[in-house]
Amino acid sequence: MAGVNKVILIGNLGKDPEVRHLEGGSTVANFTLATNEYYRDKQGTRIERTEWHNIAAWRGLAEMAEKFLKKGQQVYVEGKIRTRQYQDKDNQTRYITEIIADEITMLGSRPHGQEAAAGAPAAAEAPQTFRQEPELDQLPF
Amino acid sequence: MAGVNKVILIGNLGKDPEVRHLEGGSTVANFTLATNEYYRDKQGTRIERTEWHNIAAWRGLAEMAEKFLKKGQQVYVEGKIRTRQYQDKDNQTRYITEIIADEITMLGSRPHGQEAAAGAPAAAEAPQTFRQEPELDQLPF
Amino acid sequence: MAGVNKVILIGNLGKDPEVRHLEGGSTVANFTLATNEYYRDKQGTRIERTEWHNIAAWRGLAEMAEKFLKKGQQVYVEGKIRTRQYQDKDNQTRYITEIIADEITMLGSRPHGQEAAAGAPAAAEAPQTFRQEPELDQLPF
Amino acid sequence: MAGVNKVILIGNLGKDPEVRHLEGGSTVANFTLATNEYYRDKQGTRIERTEWHNIAAWRGLAEMAEKFLKKGQQVYVEGKIRTRQYQDKDNQTRYITEIIADEITMLGSRPHGQEAAAGAPAAAEAPQTFRQEPELDQLPF
DNA sequence: TTTT
DNA sequence: TTTT
Numbered sequence: 001m002a003g004v005n006k007v008i009l010i011g012n013l014g015k016d017p018e019v020r021h022l023e024g025g026s027t028v029a030n031f032t033l034a035t036n037e038y039y040r041d042k043q044g045t046r047i048e049r050t051e052w053h054n055i056a057a058w059r060g061l062a063e064m065a066e067k068f069l070k071k072g073q074q075v076y077v078e079g080k081i082r083t084r085q086y087q088d089k090d091n092q093t094r095y096i097t098e099i100i101a102d103e104i105t106m107l108g109s110r111p112h113g114q115e116a117a118a119g120a121p122a123a124a125e126a127p128q129t130f131r132q133e134p135e136l137d138q139l140p141f
Numbered sequence: 142m143a144g145v146n147k148v149i150l151i152g153n154l155g156k157d158p159e160v161r162h163l164e165g166g167s168t169v170a171n172f173t174l175a176t177n178e179y180y181r182d183k184q185g186t187r188i189e190r191t192e193w194h195n196i197a198a199w200r201g202l203a204e205m206a207e208k209f210l211k212k213g214q215q216v217y218v219e220g221k222i223r224t225r226q227y228q229d230k231d232n233q234t235r236y237i238t239e240i241i242a243d244e245i246t247m248l249g250s251r252p253h254g255q256e257a258a259a260g261a262p263a264a265a266e267a268p269q270t271f272r273q274e275p276e277l278d279q280l281p282f
Numbered sequence: 283m284a285g286v287n288k289v290i291l292i293g294n295l296g297k298d299p300e301v302r303h304l305e306g307g308s309t310v311a312n313f314t315l316a317t318n319e320y321y322r323d324k325q326g327t328r329i330e331r332t333e334w335h336n337i338a339a340w341r342g343l344a345e346m347a348e349k350f351l352k353k354g355q356q357v358y359v360e361g362k363i364r365t366r367q368y369q370d371k372d373n374q375t376r377y378i379t380e381i382i383a384d385e386i387t388m389l390g391s392r393p394h395g396q397e398a399a400a401g402a403p404a405a406a407e408a409p410q411t412f413r414q415e416p417e418l419d420q421l422p423f
Numbered sequence: 424m425a426g427v428n429k430v431i432l433i434g435n436l437g438k439d440p441e442v443r444h445l446e447g448g449s450t451v452a453n454f455t456l457a458t459n460e461y462y463r464d465k466q467g468t469r470i471e472r473t474e475w476h477n478i479a480a481w482r483g484l485a486e487m488a489e490k491f492l493k494k495g496q497q498v499y500v501e502g503k504i505r506t507r508q509y510q511d512k513d514n515q516t517r518y519i520t521e522i523i524a525d526e527i528t529m530l531g532s533r534p535h536g537q538e539a540a541a542g543a544p545a546a547a548e549a550p551q552t553f554r555q556e557p558e559l560d561q562l563p564f
Numbered sequence: 565t566t567t568t
Numbered sequence: 569t570t571t572t
Contacts, residue, residue: 001215002387002411003152003176004358005192007222008288008431010145010499010530014565034566035144038552051146051223052565072566074142074531076286076433081148081222082192083238097224097238105284107433108497108531128461129284134415142567143528143552145499149290149429151358151389179410215390217292217427246425248292249356249390270320270425283497283571285458286433287474289504293426317426333428333505356424363430363504364474365520379506379520437569457570475569495570 005080007099009053010107011035013073017057017065029062031055031069033077033099055079057101057132064130068106076105105129146221148240150194151248152176154214158198158206170203172196172210174218174240196220198242198273205271206245217246246270287362289381291335292389293317295355299339299347311344313337313351315359315381337361339383339414346412350388358387387411428503430522432476433530434458436496440480440488452485454478454492456500456522478502480524480555487553491529499528528552 014032021027033053041047055077057065069075079101088094106128155173162168174194182188196218198206210216220242229235247269296314303309315335323329337359339347351357361383370376388410437455444450456476464470478500480488492498502524511517529551 001153001177001389002179004150004217004387005152005176005178005194006149006290006360008145008147008149010433010528012142012144012566032565035146036142036567037146038143048568050566051221053146053222074567076145078288080192081194081238094235096236097222105286105433134413144567145528147431147501151292151387219429246292246427248424283435283459284461285435285571286431286499287458287460287476288431290429290431291427293428294424317428318424319428320425333503335428335504358427362474363476363520376517377519379504435570455569459571471572473570497571 007077007079007081009033009035009077009099010074011053011077013069013071013075014052016071017062017069019062019066027059027062029057029065031065033075053077054096054098055101056082056098057104059132061101061104061130061132065101065104068128068130069104074107076103076107077101078103101132103129103131148218148220148222150174150176150218150240151215152194152218154210154212154216155193157212158203158210160203160207168200168203170198170206172206174216195237195239196242197223197239198245200273202242202245202271202273206242209247209269209271210245215248217244217248218242219244242273244270244272289359289361289363291315291317291359291381292356293335293359295351295353295357296334298353299344299351301344301348309341309344311339311347313347315357335359336378336380337383338364338380339386341414343383343386343412343414347383347386350410350412351386356389358385358389359383360385383414385411385413430500430502430504432456432458432500432522433497434476434500436492436494436498437475439494440485440492442485442489450482450485452480452488454488456498476500477519477521478524479505479521480527482555484524484527484553484555488524488527491551491553492527497530499526499530500524501526524555526552526554 011033014034017029017031019027019029033055035051035053037049037051039047039049077099079099081097082100083095083097085093085095152174155175158170158172160168160170174196176192176194178190178192180188180190218240220240222238223241224236224238226234226236293315296316299311299313301309301311315337317333317335319331319333321329321331359381361381363379364382365377365379367375367377434456437457440452440454442450442452456478458474458476460472460474462470462472500522502522504520505523506518506520508516508518
């Protein structure tokens with residue numbers, strides 16, 4: 001039974017994307033994204049709660065992230081949840097949950113006092129949407 | 142800067158919900174949800190990939206989950222991602238990512254050879270949607 | 283400023299898809315989808331409200347719809363809203379809002395007393411997800 | 424069979440919200456929202472396509488829209504699709520499709536040369552999310 | 565570690 | 569009718 005696994009986030013990058021070129025030719029960009037929530041507690045005090053998400057962008061989307069995204073920027077990210085396991089230094093099994101991005105849209109304006117990454121569109125140009133191209137070996141059937 | 146943290150899943154319960162009544166009066170129901178994805182690899186072989194999600198439903202939604210949801214059932218879950226840390230038995234910090242459900246809708250029909258949970262609507266009745274009522278101390282401001 | 287225009291529906295087909303082969307070689311499948319909502323009114327009476335959506339699936343997705351979808355079937359549809367205008371028989375401008383599907387997933391089981399469309403997967407096979415392949419002339423920039 | 428009818432939009436207000444106080448005590452705010460899409464056509468020319476959506480916000484959300492939203496502002500809107508019919512001046516049945524907003528989040532910064540609506544949060548304050556409170560007579564069952 |  |  002086919003299912004749906006979809007995540008929609010709007011938040012700010014906690015750091016510049018880190019790009020790695022893997023053996024085998026793949027490229028992946030990783031960054032953290034903060035989504036902020038505000039509410040009042042029982043005493044009426046305003047509370048801010050920040051959730052941090054690990055974002056992974058692969059292949060073409062990784063290159064876009066490297067070129068156009070910077071720490072602090074507000075973005076829309078659409079993707080899916082993936083939890084993978086790894087062995088830590090004590091050889092214990094650990095789990096990490098990531099969002100595999102399918103689409104990234106730049107929102108609002110750049111933060112003050114911060115330059116766009118090299119190659120980013122000039123202020124006069126329209127901010128952009130980037131979509132992951134489907135891999136030939138990952139088409140649904 | 143307010144953000145968005147939204148998850149949309151369609152999958153099948155991996156087990157009956159486990160309900161706990163916490164000190165302080167809250168109720169929480171936990172269950173796992175499998176979302177299946179199908180694709181062909183480079184050799185053209187059909188691959189099935191299952192992602193397991195930890196779902197937490199609180200308060201009124203927990204009671205609904207306890208009454209109406211059972212292992213194997215197909216559901217739509219809307220909610221948000223939350224990662225919390227805890228100390229494991231070796232006093233090491235560990236992280237677990239959960240989906241806090243805001244809305245659960247029952248889909249399709251019950252799996253063969255499986256009874257509905259006690260109190261579930263008869264087959265002739267419309268399957269249902271359950272929404273979390275907002276907590277008075279958690280309204281946005 | 284790039285935006286987001288996303289629709290997520292779960293409902294039942296109101297009729298079999300109607301497929302048209304347009305001059306120029308495109309194929310489009312149209313069907314209606316009912317999304318049901320249940321609530322109680324002020325008197326406590328159960329109310330059912332049905333919203334009807336016009337779904338359009340293009341190219342590869344149209345062929346999938348023609349092969350695999352039938353009246354009554356429960357599906358997940360992801361797509362975007364598009365309103366287009368046309369002239370009615372009195373030469374007045376009219377508007378119609380459609381959902382252009384990007385992804386369709388078959389849910390649950392087939393309705394009783396109804397055969398699957400020719401070519402549909404056997405009951406024992408996994409229901410399927412179909413995604414629109416991007417058109418070369420419609421990639422984001 | 425309960426369904427799902429969900430819309431997620433990011434766009435800019437085409438005009439200030441228009442607020443009406445209906446007989447019976449309800450308040451509704453209406454505004455248009457432009458979602459922009461960019462792509463290249465077969466000749467490689469950059470095309471901008473704008474979709475206009477009719478947004479309706481009721482009750483508490485209408486008051487928030489009136490206070491805090493202005494023409495040009497970039498917002499995230501979550502809601503559902505509703506098509507209603509009415510009689511035009513020639514007594515012909517016409518249809519209009521609207522998005523009934525459940526949640527509105529203000530994004531980015533205010534457009535240059537434009538004042539915030541009276542009562543809007545000062546620049547130093549966090550932009551906000553507004554959610555529709557459920558009506559007692561519209562709870563799911 | 566972000567943003568306001 | 570928006571935005572860049």
